[in-house]
Every structure is written in structure tokens, then in C-alpha cells.
Amino acid sequence: MSSPSAPATAKNAYSRALPTHISVVDEREAKRISNAIDRAGESGKTTVLKQIKIIHGEGFNVEREEYRKIIRLNALTAIRELCLCMLQHKATVTFPINQEHFDYLLSLEGPGESTFMNGKKFSNLLRRRQSADDASADAIFNHAAPSIKAVWGDPAAQELFQRGLAKNMQDSAASFLDEIDRLAADKYTPTDVDILRARVRTFGVTEHQFKIELVTYRIFDVGGQRSQRQGWAPYFDDCSAIIFVAAVSSFDQYLREDPSVNRLYDALQLFESICNHRLLRSTSIILFLNKIDVLKRKLANGTRLSSYFKDYTGPNDYQYVTSYFQHLFFSQNKVPQKEIYLHLTHATDTRQMRVIVSAVNVIVQRMNLKNSGLM
CATH class of the missing domain: 3.40.50.300 (P-loop containing nucleotide triphosphate hydrolases)
Structure with a gap:
């Protein structure tokens, strides 16, 4: 940070001025x-x-398209956490037609977090029992979108969410899940509000x-x-x-x-x-x-x-x-x-x-x- 000194954040959150020298901490x-x-x-x-x-x-504006994959990944990760919560609490979907959607979302193994590494953003791969390259991540999300919408709208899932039992879901999850149709649209471009809510590690x-x-x-x-x-x-x-x-x-x-x-x-x-x-x-x-x-x-x-x-x-x-x-x-x-x-x-x-x-x-x-x- 240049003179005059001003705060700078680090993980949870350090702030420092640009030093005239750097010494090694114990x-x-x-x-x-x-x-x-x-x-x-x-x-x-x-x-x-x-x-x-x-x-x-x-x-x-430069990064807006990159954030599309990150936000879609956030939504998919959130609904999967909700499905896992339903399993933990032995809750079943209210409408039998949603069971197939529920099972499909659980089969999406480990949709990991998006990361921010040394100034560059990366979206971890979405996988359905096999690897998928980054180019296909949007296609996988679009295929999963109807299932996300069905499970999120199921009364049993909503009850667990409203009771606050899905504690591993990120705070912005509901806003993304409420708008799955918008997120899945071919011409979806994230707004500033979407980007603020996006989770990037x-x-x-x-x-x-x-x-x-x-x-x-x-x-x-x-x-x-x-x-x-x-x-x-x-x-x-x-x-x-x-x-x-x-x-x-x-x-x-x-x-x-x-x-x-x-x-x-x-x-x-x-x-x-x-x-x-x-x-x-x-x-x-x-x-x-x-x-x-x-x-x-x-x-x-x-x-x-x-x-x-x-x-x-x-x-x-x-x-x-x-x-x-x-x-x-x-x-x-x-x-x-x-x-x-x-x-x-x-x-x-x-x-x-x-x-x-x-x-x-x-x-x-x-x-x-x-x-x-x-x-």
C-alpha cells in the first residue's frame, strides 16, 4: 500500500501498509x-x-463472464448440501416425482468450491461419477437445473432450510436457488449483486x-x-x-x-x-x-x-x-x-x-x- 498508509485485507482479515522492508515473523x-x-x-x-x-x-465488467460458472457452481453446491442435510435428518421429498431429481443431485460427486488463486479465478470441476472438463461445466449445470428447481421447491427441503438445519449452505444460497431459471438462461450474465453474493475461496x-x-x-x-x-x-x-x-x-x-x-x-x-x-x-x-x-x-x-x-x-x-x-x-x-x-x-x-x-x-x-x- 502506498503512502499514506491505508488498510489492506488478508484472510479473515489482515490489513497492512506496503512495507519499506519485510522481515520474517516467528x-x-x-x-x-x-x-x-x-x-x-x-x-x-x-x-x-x-x-x-x-x-x-x-x-x-472484465470478469463478469467468468463469474457465471462460479455462481452456477455455488448454486449446485448449495442444493447438494441441502440434499445431504435431508439425508442426515432422514427427511424424504414430499412429492414422489422429485425423488429422481433428489437422487440425481446426490450423484453429482463433490462439486467443489470456486477458487481465487494469485489473482486468477478457477472453477473447480463438476463431476458426475467421472471427470468433466471446465468447458462442459455450464452444460452440466444446465442439465441439473430442472432437478435443482424441483428439489428446492419441495416442501420437505424448504422446511429444513427454513428451520436453519442446512448449516453448511452458504448464506447467499437461497437467492441463487430462488432464481435458477435466470441462472440457467443461455444469455445469463451475472449482475453486481450476483457477484457480491458469489462464494470464491x-x-x-x-x-x-x-x-x-x-x-x-x-x-x-x-x-x-x-x-x-x-x-x-x-x-x-x-x-x-x-x-x-x-x-x-x-x-x-x-x-x-x-x-x-x-x-x-x-x-x-x-x-x-x-x-x-x-x-x-x-x-x-x-x-x-x-x-x-x-x-x-x-x-x-x-x-x-x-x-x-x-x-x-x-x-x-x-x-x-x-x-x-x-x-x-x-x-x-x-x-x-x-x-x-x-x-x-x-x-x-x-x-x-x-x-x-x-x-x-x-x-x-x-x-x-x-x-x-x-x-
Whole structure:
């Protein structure tokens, strides 16, 4: 990031100024934090980056066609997760005619995640008991579209989804599944809203550059997978600010790789590691408690925070719950001089993010003036 310093995100979400030098962080500490980052995906960090690109960059016109495959893959992955949830809960389709569709979707083995690797997007292959090249991915989706629509519209599937039992489905799944006909159309071109909702996993290091109110930001998006540790470890050094993105809606969800660990507890542990890291003790943090739209929906549907956070005794109300989460995150910090700036965010809401990005820009510039001794 060029001078003056500005925040840059990394997995769940590190932010740094472009260093005048790079020193290697203690490898054991880097590995420990990397392991935590591995487990803390889907916070909405990448969506924040997309919003900055829409608001202050060139948008997605160049990549729009690429996102078609990613969005279709998201939809297919989501419906398959719902089918697996129905199996887990021994639920059967309400209409017998949908059983064949249900079986077909289950036969689509492992429609993996889309990835974002070193600045290039890749759609993992869709497979139906054999490999398929990327060129045929659209054809496979189009063949599956009637089955997706049938199962998604089945009352039994809807009941499980509305009860929040399909916890591995991504938050944007319903919006894609509701519009399967549009997604399957021959001339389908993703909108900005579609792209914001698309789930893309990050590998490697990707760099983004934006100009916000005459300030040039160079943002390094750093993947947190174990194989990528050597790539992101140096970015802990020379941090001027950190943006940390946590999905507060994940309070009732557990890690895929360790179902005994609550996702939000895990995010709290990661936040504690960052706040108190020896190289980041004087670094301010901008905390995004994200996915407040999903949180509101879960609370309104009757999902009780106290069922997952036993020490919470307040009302199951958005204002009380978010105040509780703020206290939880702030209490992880053991460095008295550290400044933490809080924002409650809905990262897919461009209007809200426009205001927040502007506020973050003001905060960062104030930090720069303070660090330079000008205030």
C-alpha cells in the first residue's frame, strides 16, 4: 500500500501498509495463526474487497463472464448440501416425482468450491461419477437445473432450510436457488449483486489497487491455507492497521473439519491472537462484525444465542446480541493502548459499505497523522 498508509485485507482479515522492508515473523506463531485462519472462512472478507472494487475500482465488467460458472457452481453446491442435510435428518421429498431429481443431485460427486488463486479465478470441476472438463461445466449445470428447481421447491427441503438445519449452505444460497431459471438462461450474465453474493475461496496472494479520495490503497488479499503459510507470513510485519472481518451470524455453526468447534468461538480465538501478537501490539484494528442481515434473520426465526453461548442471559434481540458480541471481541484485547474501531456490516449492501469504506479511510488517515506526529 502506498503512502499514506491505508488498510489492506488478508484472510479473515489482515490489513497492512506496503512495507519499506519485510522481515520474517516467528514461524511457529505464523503457523499457529495460519491454522486459525484456515478454520475461519466465509466471514465475508472477500465480499468487502468486491465492494471496494465496485465503489472505488473498475467494477467487474472484465470478469463478469467468468463469474457465471462460479455462481452456477455455488448454486449446485448449495442444493447438494441441502440434499445431504435431508439425508442426515432422514427427511424424504414430499412429492414422489422429485425423488429422481433428489437422487440425481446426490450423484453429482463433490462439486467443489470456486477458487481465487494469485489473482486468477478457477472453477473447480463438476463431476458426475467421472471427470468433466471446465468447458462442459455450464452444460452440466444446465442439465441439473430442472432437478435443482424441483428439489428446492419441495416442501420437505424448504422446511429444513427454513428451520436453519442446512448449516453448511452458504448464506447467499437461497437467492441463487430462488432464481435458477435466470441462472440457467443461455444469455445469463451475472449482475453486481450476483457477484457480491458469489462464494470464491482465496489461495495464494492477490494484490488490488484502489484510489479512495486521492489516497492510493494497495490491498494484499492473502489466502490462509496451510500450504500458503510461507506466502502470507511476511505480511504480519509493518502493519499500520488491521481489518478483521467476523461473521456474527455464524454463532450457531460449526467448523466443517472439526464439528466440535463453534465458528464464532473460533473467530474470537483468532482475534485474540491478532490483538495480542507481539508484532502487532501498537497496530490499530478496524473490526467488522459482518453478516448482520443473516444474524437478524436467524434471531427473528427463533434461533437462540443462549443455546450456543451459555453465558448469554439477555433477550434474543438484535441490539442486545450485537452489544454482547462487541463486548466479547473487545475483551480479547489485552493491550491497553490498542485502538479498536467497530463497524456492524452487511457486506453485500453497497450503500452501507460505501459509507463504511469512507469512514475507514478517515480513520486510516487520522492514524497516519498521529503516527507521523502531526496530531
